[in-house]
Amino acid sequence: MTPTRIAIAAALASALTLPAVAQAQAQAQAQGRMPVEKCFGVSKAGQNDCQTDTSSCAGTSKKDNQPDAWIAVPKGTCQKIVGGVVKG
Amino acid sequence: MTLALREWQAAFVADLAGGGGEARLAIHRHHIQRSLAKALAMTFPTVHALVGADFFRQIAGIFVTRELPTQPVLAEYGAQFADFLAAEEAMHGLPYLADVARLDWALNVAFYSPRPSAADLTGLSPEVLLSKVLTLAPGAELIRSRYPLDRIWTASQPGAAEGEVDLAKGPTCLLVLPAGFVRLDEGEAAFVASIAEGHTLEAAAVAGFTAESNFGLAGCFGRLLGCEAFAALQQ
Numbered sequence: 001m002t003p004t005r006i007a008i009a010a011a012l013a014s015a016l017t018l019p020a021v022a023q024a025q026a027q028a029q030a031q032g033r034m035p036v037e038k039c040f041g042v043s044k045a046g047q048n049d050c051q052t053d054t055s056s057c058a059g060t061s062k063k064d065n066q067p068d069a070w071i072a073v074p075k076g077t078c079q080k081i082v083g084g085v086v087k088g
Numbered sequence: 089m090t091l092a093l094r095e096w097q098a099a100f101v102a103d104l105a106g107g108g109g110e111a112r113l114a115i116h117r118h119h120i121q122r123s124l125a126k127a128l129a130m131t132f133p134t135v136h137a138l139v140g141a142d143f144f145r146q147i148a149g150i151f152v153t154r155e156l157p158t159q160p161v162l163a164e165y166g167a168q169f170a171d172f173l174a175a176e177e178a179m180h181g182l183p184y185l186a187d188v189a190r191l192d193w194a195l196n197v198a199f200y201s202p203r204p205s206a207a208d209l210t211g212l213s214p215e216v217l218l219s220k221v222l223t224l225a226p227g228a229e230l231i232r233s234r235y236p237l238d239r240i241w242t243a244s245q246p247g248a249a250e251g252e253v254d255l256a257k258g259p260t261c262l263l264v265l266p267a268g269f270v271r272l273d274e275g276e277a278a279f280v281a282s283i284a285e286g287h288t289l290e291a292a293a294v295a296g297f298t299a300e301s302n303f304g305l306a307g308c309f310g311r312l313l314g315c316e317a318f319a320a321l322q323q
Contacts, residue, residue, distance in 0.1 A: 011293070015306045015310035016209050018310040018314065024314070026270075026313075027267055027315055030265065030270050031242065031270075075140035076136070076137050076138045077138050078138040080251070080252050081240055081243070081252070082255060
């Protein structure tokens, strides 16, 4: 059953007077807060260094351009997710 | 051989269109692919962790060929990535991946949203509160998933504890805010959704109790205020 207007008003008002500790706890419960300023753009993600971790310059571009050739299978924390089927 | 600029540009366009000089053009193509894939990996860290670097590079490479950036801010690249994964996911047996991408994207959007001061409701009378219409913080988003999205996210963080996540432990509703995301139960989700639709706090509270009879209104509202879920009030 839905509470009365008065009960709703009282509940809302009581939330305004939560002590600072409770508010800090609420913040601490939030996950995924980015700890530092993420700063990337052309200078970082797009470093014009040509060399990459697997090859130089155009080394793998042919491979990368074959959308249908799936050579890699998922190999990450998805192994921990039960019920998700990883096709090898 | 020295080419005039006009001739050089014409040759470059011809190359881009698939003419000669493939090897040299491939350098640029490769560079674009790798740079954008790296940007995607930073915007979608949880997806990256779930599938691993090799697989991510592959799916990112395909995405890049379909959706090039439309503006210069790389952090704003990838809006369609979750939909892309939703269309691709079936064949890889990771049905939750698209929802994880939505969470990554929402965290990214919330993080880069403007941060006006949070709503200050101090001193408002209970009667005024009932008829108050609040606005969610810029970038806030409610994400519903049939999977235990918060647990999947936690299990994919660097240094996460060992242990498995049971996909059957869904569904979940997460509220993504600049301060991070919080998991909401059914009543809380209905309360927030109603506020997002522009209803008064009283109407939102009723929606919360309708969705879940033992909805904890005071605790939920306090938690949302603590997380700065609401933008400053407009006069």
